[in-house]
Amino acid sequence: MADTTHQAFDPLATGSRARQFRAKFTVYALLVFFALLYLSPLVIIFMNSFRPLEHIVREGFISSPRALSPQYWIEAWSTFCIGGNCEGVSRYFSNTLMMTVPATILSTAFGVVNGYALSKWRFKYDTWVFGLITLGVFLPAQMTLLPWAFVLGKIGLSNTIAGLVLVHTVQGISFTTLFCRNYFVAVPDDLIKAARIDGAGFWRIFRRIMLPLSPPILIVCVIWQFTGIWNEFLFGTVFTSGANQPITSAIVAFSGSGTGERHYNVEAASVIFAALPPLLVYVLGGKYFVRGLTSGAVK
Amino acid sequence: MPDHSQSKSSNRLARWTPQLVLIPTLAAAFMYVVVFSAWTLWISVSQSTLLPNMSYGGFGEYAALWKSKRWIVSYQNLFLFGALYVIGSLVVGTLLAILIDQRVRFESVWRTIFLYPLAISFIVTGTVWRWIFHPQTGVERALSDLGWLSANFDWITDRDMALYVVVFTGIWHASGFAMALILAGLRSVDGDLIKAAQIDGASMPRIYRRVVLPTIWPIFVAVTVVLLQFAIKTYDLVVALTQGGPGVATTVPAIVVYDLMFQRGQIAQGAAAAVMILVALAIVIVPYVIWTSWRARQEGPSHG
Numbered sequence: 001m002a003d004t005t006h007q008a009f010d011p012l013a014t015g016s017r018a019r020q021f022r023a024k025f026t027v028y029a030l031l032v033f034f035a036l037l038y039l040s041p042l043v044i045i046f047m048n049s050f051r052p053l054e055h056i057v058r059e060g061f062i063s064s065p066r067a068l069s070p071q072y073w074i075e076a077w078s079t080f081c082i083g084g085n086c087e088g089v090s091r092y093f094s095n096t097l098m099m100t101v102p103a104t105i106l107s108t109a110f111g112v113v114n115g116y117a118l119s120k121w122r123f124k125y126d127t128w129v130f131g132l133i134t135l136g137v138f139l140p141a142q143m144t145l146l147p148w149a150f151v152l153g154k155i156g157l158s159n160t161i162a163g164l165v166l167v168h169t170v171q172g173i174s175f176t177t178l179f180c181r182n183y184f185v186a187v188p189d190d191l192i193k194a195a196r197i198d199g200a201g202f203w204r205i206f207r208r209i210m211l212p213l214s215p216p217i218l219i220v221c222v223i224w225q226f227t228g229i230w231n232e233f234l235f236g237t238v239f240t241s242g243a244n245q246p247i248t249s250a251i252v253a254f255s256g257s258g259t260g261e262r263h264y265n266v267e268a269a270s271v272i273f274a275a276l277p278p279l280l281v282y283v284l285g286g287k288y289f290v291r292g293l294t295s296g297a298v299k
Numbered sequence: 300m301p302d303h304s305q306s307k308s309s310n311r312l313a314r315w316t317p318q319l320v321l322i323p324t325l326a327a328a329f330m331y332v333v334v335f336s337a338w339t340l341w342i343s344v345s346q347s348t349l350l351p352n353m354s355y356g357g358f359g360e361y362a363a364l365w366k367s368k369r370w371i372v373s374y375q376n377l378f379l380f381g382a383l384y385v386i387g388s389l390v391v392g393t394l395l396a397i398l399i400d401q402r403v404r405f406e407s408v409w410r411t412i413f414l415y416p417l418a419i420s421f422i423v424t425g426t427v428w429r430w431i432f433h434p435q436t437g438v439e440r441a442l443s444d445l446g447w448l449s450a451n452f453d454w455i456t457d458r459d460m461a462l463y464v465v466v467f468t469g470i471w472h473a474s475g476f477a478m479a480l481i482l483a484g485l486r487s488v489d490g491d492l493i494k495a496a497q498i499d500g501a502s503m504p505r506i507y508r509r510v511v512l513p514t515i516w517p518i519f520v521a522v523t524v525v526l527l528q529f530a531i532k533t534y535d536l537v538v539a540l541t542q543g544g545p546g547v548a549t550t551v552p553a554i555v556v557y558d559l560m561f562q563r564g565q566i567a568q569g570a571a572a573a574v575m576i577l578v579a580l581a582i583v584i585v586p587y588v589i590w591t592s593w594r595a596r597q598e599g600p601s602h603g
Binding site for chain 2: 023024027028030031034035037038039040041042044045051056059060062063110113114117118119121123129130133135136139140141142143144145146148149150170171173174177199201202203227231233234238248251252255264267268271274275278279281282283286289290291294
């Protein structure tokens with residue numbers, strides 16, 4: 001997984017001067033074009049979260065912004081009515097936060113210990129155990145909806161955040177175990193053997209050897225789980241309702257209702273609230289985000 | 300497996316710690332993967348309707364599912380969407396990766412821009428692009444305000460074109476992912492190979508087409524498999540973007556599952572549809588897993 005250094009040659013530094021210039025120009029022109037295409041939704045929504053409603057209704061979303069005001073953000077956060085509940089998006093934001101943080105911590109903690117046990121303590125059928133856990137990565141959520149609904153009902157967690165924490169933790173452990181196991185496999189076995197000869201046990205080796213090596217994969221797991229659970233929609237919609245729903249469901253609730261007056265500016269601000277935490281995590285932990293993608297996909 | 304107990308005091312508990320530690324996860328995974336799957340499978344052949352009724356009812360619901368027009372449309376949509384989405388994401392992702400590979404300035408800025416959609420939920424993505432695509436609020440409105448009064452861009456409300464809106468938005472969301480993996484692949488290609496081709500006088504596009512891209516084909520396979528998985532599981536994006544409409548024009552299997560299970564009270568048929576999604580996934584993943592393990596064996600234990 002080491003970063004291989006790139007070949008020490010410049011593909012654009014070939015051919016004549018004019019050809020070099022043309023090539024460079026094409027490359028940057030294309031990059032700018034795609035960058036604008038990728039950024040435009042972000043810019044459009046950000047701009048419209050500050051525009052007066054009558055401007056948006058009159059001119060649409062794509063128009064020069066005038067008379068900007070931050071009041072729609074305040075409205076979106078605290079007084080916006082979503083499905084008859086007028087506490088603003090803050091209610092759903094905190095629901096999602098209360099769901100995401102515990103589920104991220106729990107699934108990551110389990111994943112690290114599982115990954116360590118599966119990679120460094122060989123036992124009979126360990127590959128079967130690992131195979132079973134990783135199957136959870138591929139199982140489509142639709143296969144689990146009815147059983148989960150039944151189980152959550154039986155244990156009294158229907159329509160609760162705690163129920164969603166449970167669902168996301170169980171599902172997330174598959175991912176975190178996969179990530180951590182593949183990461184720990186690269187730790188030399190001799191290190192563990194030496195520690196065992198010195199009389200160190202399972203937990204001691206974990207604390208003294210594995211945990212200090214773990215920060216990179218811990219960050220990958222936390223980022224992956226946080227963004228994944230924060231952005232999740234299906235489980236939230238199926239297992240909770242009304243004021244207990246996560247923010248993704250709340251957005252669908254107001255943007256999907258075709259009737260009544262639309263408050264595009266407040267809706268735009270609400271959408272930004274839903275997008276901001278994972279975006280922040282992405283910008284702050286970009287390198288690890290990419291690493292998670294790469295190891296999650298290729299392995 | 301060194302099994303040397305230092306002294307008799309290293310008790311049995313310590314020896315079994317690794318297995319004990321795994322028990323909660325194993326139980327959860329077993330419940331989640333085996334029990335839940337079997338459960339849903341059983342529901343699909345049971346007599347359940349609005350409420351679960353676990354007595355055996357045969358495969359009638361599968362037959363009914365494949366007779367329903369909505370399901371057939373959704374499956375056709377899945378094929379068209381999946382194909383265009385995967386090809387589009389690969390093409391755009393490859394292009395972006397090659398562009399960034401040209402030793403451009405501010406590389407990390409470009410990467411960050413192209414990859415950020417992946418951090419945003421399908422719900423947010425779909426909601427925003429719906430506003431942009433909708434004739435009343437989006438591009439058509441902006442064009443007509445600019446003076447082009449006959450501007451017509453209403454794909455999202457057009458039965459024949461709405462699916463392409465979903466494809467476009469899906470590509471916008473996923474091409475950065477393809478880019479990141481392909482770029483990592485490009486960076487792993489042996490520089491000497493390229494130098495040799497250059498000395499032979501090959502042009503840059505030709506070198507990429509003939510030398511570089513062919514050497515990283517396993518990455519394209521991996522990205523394709525992951526994207527196909529995304530496509531088969533697609534649900535949120537369509538809900539936020541078009542809600543499956545207009546009519547059933549953009550309905551996908553996952554939407555049918557939800558509707559059957561939770562809107563129409565046809566639990567057994569919903570479970571049958573869920574099983575069909577699992578089958579589609581298996582068709583994609585099982586050959587890939589077999590192929591990768593076969594390749595790993597070919598290359599010997601030195602590889603990952």
